[in-house]
Amino acid sequence: MNMKRDYYEDINLFHSKTVIFWFAVLILFLVLYPFLFKNYYIYVANYIAINIIVATGLNILVGYTGLISLGHAGFFCLGAYGTVILMVKAHIPFLIALPLSSLFAGLFGFLIGLPALRLEGPYLSIATLAFGLTITQVVGKLDFFGGREGLHTSKLLIGNLHIDSDRDFYCLLIPITIIMIFIARNIVRTRVGRAFIAIRDAEIAAETIGVNVMLYKTLAFAISAFYTGVAGGLYAFVLRFIEPQLFSQMMSIMFLAMVVVGGIGSTFGSIAGAILLTLLDLELRNILSIPYLGKFLESLSKNFFSITGVSNIQFIVFGFIIIFIMLFEPLGMFGIWIRIKKYWKTWPF
Amino acid sequence: MSFFKVENISISFGGVKALNEIAFEVNKGEIFSIIGPNGSGKTTLFNCISGIYKPTNGKILFNESNIMGKNPHNIAKLGIARTFQNIELFPYMNTMENLMIGRHIYMKTGIFRAAFMLGRKSFAAKEESFHREKVEEIMELLDLQSFRNRFVGGLPYGVQKRIELGRALALEPKILLLDEPCAGMTSDEKEDMIFLVQDILEILGVTILLIEHDMKVVMDISNRILAINFGSPIVIGKPQVVQNHPEVLKAYLGEE
Incomplete structure (x- = not known):
């Protein structure tokens, strides 16, 4: 038997022609999207794209390296404030300010990664939680950062192009998102990603086979913080205004929920999780305007709970989704996808 | 010049002296086995060599340079690889x-x-x-x-x-530490594993340190054996010598 094979096939991004076809369809859809949908949905798409970047980055940390972070809103905040301040106060162009502030967030990620070498599980989550809370407090107290009033972004210029509407921003954001996903995929399917997974699966074995655990743990933190920083910088321009209260603890938990719901340790899953949770987050806010259900929920909430119950219904729904995912499909949406694939492969048996 | 040498290493956990003044030398290209009853410190010894534990004193010399106190990944880089008693794969x-x-x-x-x-x-x-x-x-x-x-x-x-x-x-190791490669195997699998280990030695020229409980396996393939009990060395020598050593028999079978 000829065992000779093309090893590049193993690590190829597109394993078959079908995948390339569907990828082309997706790209086509993304190109046509701004022409097909009205403004609000472009804003939604932008918001989703940003969350996809965060979830992809966080997944490298949580999914692949097996560390946890409840403080990613802190890195998000650093990216957002860094970009805006560099642009407003130092008049640095966007395309330089964004990587700079993301690198700064990455540096902070590295620093937060240092205690992670000694902490695990709940202890690590508390440490990162504290970081997330601290950043917003510090930013809120300093006048240089605009204090509690927040900051307005300056005009977004790329070369001579003035990026003004959501639609323009969509054209900038989607390519960045695709590049970020591509980079994440590349990282996890080569040497570095293997080292991450090795640390997650069996740390001692990874150490004795030559993986520098210290280096790769901090590296995972730095990479995911960098991703979150990029997303934060972009997020500032979706809202055009940032204030410390935006980067609340809820945000960190949302990020983590995206990774968990999507499927731990799968880039595809993180993307799916980010899409689902972002959509739910945005759409459930409008639940009161649904004809009958809205009224019913409002009365329910007024009679039995408080009035805040309905307006925060997205968090209740998230909670349920996470619990169900944990109970029935620990691999998240990616696990469901694998099961469907398996089912169709063996269909009709 | 010795290829691999352990000089009087000791380590204790709390009051328990897990290893006490262990010393031995391994020649290039031999199979050196370590035997001893359960809890005698065999795996602890391997953990010390691969850098997971840091012994309190002594030296571990590999090609004349001290590797004790180095991080596990640096020791791996020098060409010391190991397997684990309870499989530690990346599932x-x-x-x-x-x-x-x-x-x-x-x-x-x-x-x-x-x-x-x-x-x-x-x-x-x-x-x-x-x-x-x-x-x-x-x-x-x-x-x-x-x-x-x-x-x-x-x-x-x-x-x-x-x-x-x-x-x-x-890892293309120069020294391979095998921690019970035959544990839990059927006799056929054991035989396969023995052939494999011998192949590795012959084809790849890897020096092997072996921990094994199956005395037949140990006696068959080892060049020399170190017997330890309660962390202290009993005897080092050829299989026949170790096999009949009264202290070893006492450690395994107990005293009359």
């Missing part, structure tokens, strides 16, 4: 990837080269392919080809043991 990776981790120290792809892996001409892709070919040779030696793309978590125990051995071999 969510397939066999190929598990073995590729063994090539980690030989690869140079960092995050930037990995991030911009564009097409098969890029550095990262070429390097991957090159090392996958190397791993394929090891797979052939250990007869693992049919499991190439299977997640190792679900594979049979004997196969997992072989994969773990393969992962250590992918």
Whole structure:
């Protein structure tokens, strides 16, 4: 038997022609999207794209390296404030300010990664939680950062192009998102990603086979913080205004929920999780305007709970989704996808 | 000049002296076995050699340089690989990837080269392919080809043991520490494993340190044996000498 094979096939991004076809369809859809949908949905798409970047980055940390972070809103905040301040106060162009502030967030990620070498599980989550809370407090107290009033972004210029509407921003954001996903995929399917997974699966074995655990743990933190920083910088321009209260603890938990719901340790899953949770987050806010259900929920909430119950219904729904995912499909949406694939492969048996 | 030498290492956990003044020397190209009853400190000794534990005193010399106190990954880089008593594989990776981790120290792809892996001409892709070919040779030696793309978590125990051995071999070690390679195997599998170990010694020229409870296996393949009990060395010598040593018999069978 000829065992000779093309090893590049193993690590190829597109394993078959079908995948390339569907990828082309997706790209086509993304190109046509701004022409097909009205403004609000472009804003939604932008918001989703940003969350996809965060979830992809966080997944490298949580999914692949097996560390946890409840403080990613802190890195998000650093990216957002860094970009805006560099642009407003130092008049640095966007395309330089964004990587700079993301690198700064990455540096902070590295620093937060240092205690992670000694902490695990709940202890690590508390440490990162504290970081997330601290950043917003510090930013809120300093006048240089605009204090509690927040900051307005300056005009977004790329070369001579003035990026003004959501639609323009969509054209900038989607390519960045695709590049970020591509980079994440590349990282996890080569040497570095293997080292991450090795640390997650069996740390001692990874150490004795030559993986520098210290280096790769901090590296995972730095990479995911960098991703979150990029997303934060972009997020500032979706809202055009940032204030410390935006980067609340809820945000960190949302990020983590995206990774968990999507499927731990799968880039595809993180993307799916980010899409689902972002959509739910945005759409459930409008639940009161649904004809009958809205009224019913409002009365329910007024009679039995408080009035805040309905307006925060997205968090209740998230909670349920996470619990169900944990109970029935620990691999998240990616696990469901694998099961469907398996089912169709063996269909009709 | 000695190839590998352990000089009087000791380590204690709380009040328990897990290792007490252990000293031995291993020649290049031999199979050196370590035996002793349960809890006598054999695995602790391996953990000290591979850097997981730091002994309180003594020296571990490899090619005349002291490796004691170094981090495990640096010790691995010098060419000391090991397997574990309870399999420590990466269950969510397939066999190929598990073995590729063994090539980690030989690869140079960092995050930037990995991030911009564009097409098969890029550095990262070429390097991957090159090392996958190397791993394929090891797979052939250990007869693992049919499991190439299977997640190792679900594979049979004997196969997992072989994969773990393969992962250590992918490191191209100069010294291989085998911690009970035959534990929990049927007698057929044991025989296969013995042949494998001898092959490794002959084909790859790897010096082997072996912990094993099956005395038949140990007596068959070892060049020399170190017997320890309660962390203290009893005797070092040829299999026949150790086999009939009264202290060893006492440690295993108890006193009358």
